[in-house]
Amino acid sequence: MKNLPRTFEGLKKTYQKRSMQFILSLSFTFVAIVIIFGIGIGFSRQYKEAANQLTEKNNTNTLNQMNLNLNNYLHNMMSLSNTFYYGIIKNTDFGKDDLRMVTDSMRLLYDSQESSLVSMSVFDGEGKVVAGQPFSKLKKRALPNEEEWFKKASSQIENVHFSTPHVEKIFINPDNVYHWVVSLSRSVELTVDGNTQPGVILVNMNFSGIEQICKNVDFGESGYVYIVDDKGEIIYHPRQQLIYGNIIEENAKEAAQYSDGTHMETFQGEERQITIKTVGYTGWKIVGVSPVSDFASIYTKNTYIIWLVVIVGMILLFFINLFVSSRVSTPIKKLEKSVQEIENMRLDTRISISGSYEVRHLGKTLQSMVDNMKRLMDDIVKEQEGKRISEMDALQSQINPHFLYNTLDSVVWMIENERYEGAIVMITALAKLFRISLSKGKNIITIGGELQHVENYLIIQNVRYKNKFVYHINVKEELLLCGTIKLIIQPIVENAIYHGMEYMDGEGVIDINVYEKEDGLYIDVEDNGPGMQEEMVEEINQGTLRSTREKGSGIGIANVRERIHLYVGQEYGLTVFSEPDEGTLVQVHLPKLTLEEFEERAGNRYEK
Missing domain, CATH: 3.30.450.20 (PAS domain)
Structure with a gap:
């Protein structure tokens, strides 16, 4: 009281x-x-x-x-x-x-x-x-x-x-x-x-x-x-x-x-x-x-x-x-709310322009200022995105010197031992590998071209590893002309060889399957290697584990995922499924588009 x-x-x-x-x-x-x-x-x-x-x-x-x-x-x-x-x-x-x-x-x-x-x-x-x-x-x-x-x-x-x-x-x-x-x-x-x-x-x-x-x-x-x-x-x-x-x-x-x-x-x-x-x-x-x-x-x-x-x-x-009491104060409240939205960096907010002449003029001025701010920020975002794409494209074009040296060394060894047919096969596969890697400077190629590049890589590695593994490529003919990002399968196959086939006691198997579903195109790369622990699989899928680049081309799985996101959006990407002693399956998800449609979606701005 x-x-x-x-x-x-x-x-x-x-x-x-x-x-x-x-x-x-x-x-x-x-x-x-x-x-x-x-x-x-x-x-x-x-x-x-x-x-x-x-x-x-x-x-x-x-x-x-x-x-x-x-x-x-x-x-x-x-x-x-x-x-x-x-x-x-x-x-x-x-x-x-x-x-x-x-x-x-x-x-x-x-x-x-x-x-x-x-x-x-x-x-x-x-x-x-x-x-x-x-x-x-x-x-x-x-x-x-x-x-x-x-x-x-x-x-x-x-x-x-x-x-x-x-x-x-x-x-x-x-x-x-x-x-x-x-x-x-x-x-x-x-x-x-x-x-x-x-x-x-x-x-x-x-x-x-x-x-x-x-x-x-x-x-x-x-x-x-x-x-x-x-x-x-x-x-x-x-x-x-x-x-x-x-x-x-x-x-x-x-x-x-x-x-x-x-x-x-x-x-x-x-x-x-x-x-x-x-x-x-x-x-x-x-x-x-x-x-x-x-x-x-x-x-x-x-x-x-x-x-x-x-x-x-x-x-x-x-x-x-x-309603009766808000006829005067509502326009100012709306303007205040719009300013609060802008403070929270919601730049898509439209400034409320209503009420008396003074309030409308203030709203128009604020809207003009927000539009200029948004335009400047969009320019900065585009510049940064272009920079990231350039870095990814530069990374994709790299060929690990160890891989090139080991391939040429194998060719010399075959010639010295008069195994000319094997040497011809490796030189031909290496030439095709370089030709498709260049692809006239384009980053968007057909599924057929990407699979041919992977097959040449597998031919070279199969010779180097003395037929320690076999591979199978399965794809329907009508999918060969679909568009894809260049060099997204080869890094996955590379991981399957270096982290799976190299430690196999018996014969290794690598299966590459291309198929379509209602929500797009899928590329599965599956091996019968030793597999991975659940924690590592989770880190790879969350993007927190990156390639150490000790071997291979240097283009890790994380980089493949990031390139897919940059070119076609966050709804597509890459997922890893693996268990110890059960092998590994890497699944790539892309939109099912023709080459022209894929280039249009990617904006054609990635051509050099």
Whole structure:
């Protein structure tokens, strides 16, 4: 708290040092943000309350419609039982009348409701079947008078009773099909030989009828509806089999105690909105379950939209304020930024020329100064590059005196020993080697010329080393006329001989392969020599290891790579692959161009 005044004073001084654009933008933006933020909070709260009310209203309407459909279904079943009782049983004396007429009447009634009925039967007071359709024969161990529906109908004769869902199992079914049913039972009076006695009618409703009514209910993303009786026994549940198998649980006992309306409960750690509607005739309760997370997620999504609009509004107002306040200061800021780019040696930067006359004039002057500076620097770079190319060309034209002396010494030795053919071969190869090395002063030659130069060099070295190695040159004829830089293969072959073949115990092999790929022309020089350590290969590929020039022409691999970069660009070059005792592969990558195209790419400035 002691440092608060000092902090406030520091912020005040910082604020005063800011530009007019910053002060105006900050002030207007702050006021706008406060207002829009307050509006956003108000809308968010109002929407949350409206979303809860709308969810509650929709759930209630959904259950009312479901209750109406279920009431119609149950009422239809009760009407059918009334027709069965008052239209057939009341008009029949089961001691005197022909039971076939009763059966026919029952068949007609059953056929009219076959889609929703499984069976309809009438029993006497002891549980014996008097008549039934389509089943009338009981199973051997069936005891109807011990069934719950029979007991309820016998003890509460004034009511119609509906059972919980169960498998119909007392009748013999010729098709051996077991039906999932809800039983409607009621007490009736049977006439037998003019006397009345108690009886029970049983109407087994196909449970799929109730299931279809419930399945078609849309109760949100993960909400659902189930039905319980007044004791909390489940009549229908979308996960009924899982509940019967004790895999999941449902709060049915508690739900049966709720009154009609909307309630909030927490079950198994989940907050849920419960909507209750009691079904007439039965005492059943329709229970709608909506996890709070469902409408909370909808609320959250819409809240995100509200806050997105708020944020967009804030940003829009910020930029409007920024635009208004920047009309004067922006040109100077742009000019300042351009000068900073120039300080960082980004000379391609274009100076911003805008604003008032004075600022535009200053921008034009700076642009002129930068253009002159860039032109002078380009001239210096071109001069240095030309100097490097001249050095590379001078280096390429060198022939190591040791190589020339050893070659001529071998020729003299052959003549003295009357091996004239060998001497002729070496002199001819040496002449061709010099002729191609000169190439009329050009540094760009064909692949065919470069390979001929290498072959002459190999002929000379093969004689000197007394056929210690063999070589193979493989190239497609159509590639021979492609352009290349002169003397880029011979230094690689030279290294293969001096550092590979010279130390071979057996016969050495040098393979030269020229081929093309999508990204250009490749020249592979591979030998079966002793190879190199990984560290040396890495240094060569990174350009940190250069030839010692103890032997050969003196043109090292690093120089070959640098000449390729100078002539055709950094995307081309040379790569070495080698492992100890596995030989060495040097791969040269060039653009696939004709001789004329290659010369044009190199700028034709390398001709002497």
